[in-house]
Amino acid sequence: LATCRTATRRSRRSSSMSLGSTRSMMSSCPARIHVDRVVYRPIPDTTVRAANLRAGQLDVIERVLPSDIDELRRDRRVAVRQVASLASVYVAVNMANGPAAESPIGRDPRLREALELAIDRDVLNRVAFEGLYLPGNQSVPPGHPQHVAALPSPGRDLARAKTLVQAIGGRPRVRMSVPNTTEYVQAAEVIQAMAAEAGIDLQLQVIEVATLLRQWTAGEFESLIIAWSGRTDIDQNLWGFNACGEALNGGKYCSPAVDAALRAGRSQVAPAARQAAYAEAMRLLLADRPYIYLWHPVWFFGTAAKLRGLALVPDGLIRPQGIRVE
CATH class of the missing domain: 3.10.105.10 (Dipeptide-binding Protein; Domain 3)
Known part of the structure; x- marks a missing residue:
């Protein structure tokens, strides 16, 4: 988001952190910013993360365990994406x-x-x-x-x-x-x-x-x-x-x-x-x-099947730029 040279609105709750795009950001980066808010929600339990993804409560989860890959791949509501890591x-x-x-x-x-x-x-x-x-x-x-x-x-x-x-x-x-x-x-x-x-x-x-x-x-x-x-x-x-x-x-x-x-x-x-x-x-x-x-490790991400534009990078960090939900 910083590449657009504008500020974001940030708010925190005990269970999440929210980044909201400003109107100037949306107008200056129309080709890259397609969502008006990104909410980061820490969920340490991998099973709970996967269940929330499959239930439609989350759009992206990171660090999917290898043991969960097959089950997620069988679910047409979600997609599994991967990238080799530097770790x-x-x-x-x-x-x-x-x-x-x-x-x-x-x-x-x-x-x-x-x-x-x-x-x-x-x-x-x-x-x-x-x-x-x-x-x-x-x-x-x-x-x-x-x-x-x-x-x-x-x-x-x-x-x-x-x-x-x-x-x-x-x-x-x-x-x-x-x-x-x-x-x-x-x-x-x-x-x-x-x-x-x-x-x-x-x-x-x-x-x-x-x-x-x-x-x-x-x-x-x-x-x-x-x-x-x-x-x-x-x-x-x-x-x-x-x-x-x-x-x-x-x-x-x-x-x-x-x-x-x-x-x-x-x-x-x-x-x-x-x-x-x-x-x-x-x-x-x-x-x-x-x-x-x-x-x-290989970084595995689970996403909603309707999510597009997630660019995966070997450092494992999620870049919101380009993401859209159809």
């Missing part, structure tokens, strides 16, 4: 942020390797997400211009994972904080079962997202599973999360070699030189495993 979901490890970093997974690279090798990303995708997401091991999805094809996702290697665990001794325990949403909990439970087969005792702590993010900044975690919404350029996926002392580096990972590669990438202009620098940084990060990337 990545990963296990983050506390490497050096306070006393919680003095854990088996924070101190022993063999355990981080064993955990990754115990995970079958393809099976995880099929079981938790109906096979609709994209497995991956980097901060950008396969097919992205800055994805390093020479560093593919490792397949599950349960034998090596068990060997590493045996070398560590005993049954190593890993505590993992998990956001209390359906997708995260389902995925974490699958990972927990896979880790158990390798001899890793993965203990899940399901908590609210706000609490998990506070743990992230305070260093009150051994490991956690979370998503980053992603950016178009890989520098914004890597620098803030991995460079020594950066604000988004909640695990306090620090590697001079990684910093040097990242600085080389962000100081170059030529695409080939940047790609080479970030490929080197990714190679080092995959060996150290401060993050274990697991999958890239």
Whole structure:
């Protein structure tokens, strides 16, 4: 709406936020603004969201779960639309942020390797997400211009994972904080079962997202599973999360070699030189495993069948421009 260079009327209620277009906006952008009001209504429960869409109470819902896709597609009153995302979901490890970093997974690279090798990303995708997401091991999805094809996702290697665990001794325990949403909990439970087969005792702590993010900044975690919404350029996926002392580096990972590669990438202009620098940084990060990337979501939206003009963008944000209801 801001591209029309006019203001909107905004009002808030406890359960919604409403944006109303002004008369000047309607006259200055007749080809793009076709509705006089957009109401945003937070509905955390995915089942309730889908039910309201099918009942005609909502025109658009975001973040439709893969488990709900088939049912919505069978309903002629609604349509399901999708776009590949820039987001990545990963296990983050506390490497050096306070006393919680003095854990088996924070101190022993063999355990981080064993955990990754115990995970079958393809099976995880099929079981938790109906096979609709994209497995991956980097901060950008396969097919992205800055994805390093020479560093593919490792397949599950349960034998090596068990060997590493045996070398560590005993049954190593890993505590993992998990956001209390359906997708995260389902995925974490699958990972927990896979880790158990390798001899890793993965203990899940399901908590609210706000609490998990506070743990992230305070260093009150051994490991956690979370998503980053992603950016178009890989520098914004890597620098803030991995460079020594950066604000988004909640695990306090620090590697001079990684910093040097990242600085080389962000100081170059030529695409080939940047790609080479970030490929080197990714190679080092995959060996150290401060993050274990697991999958890239696909953004699914449910809309009323009568809705037209919704332009989907990989950042997952809804643009009201162009939307019309017939």
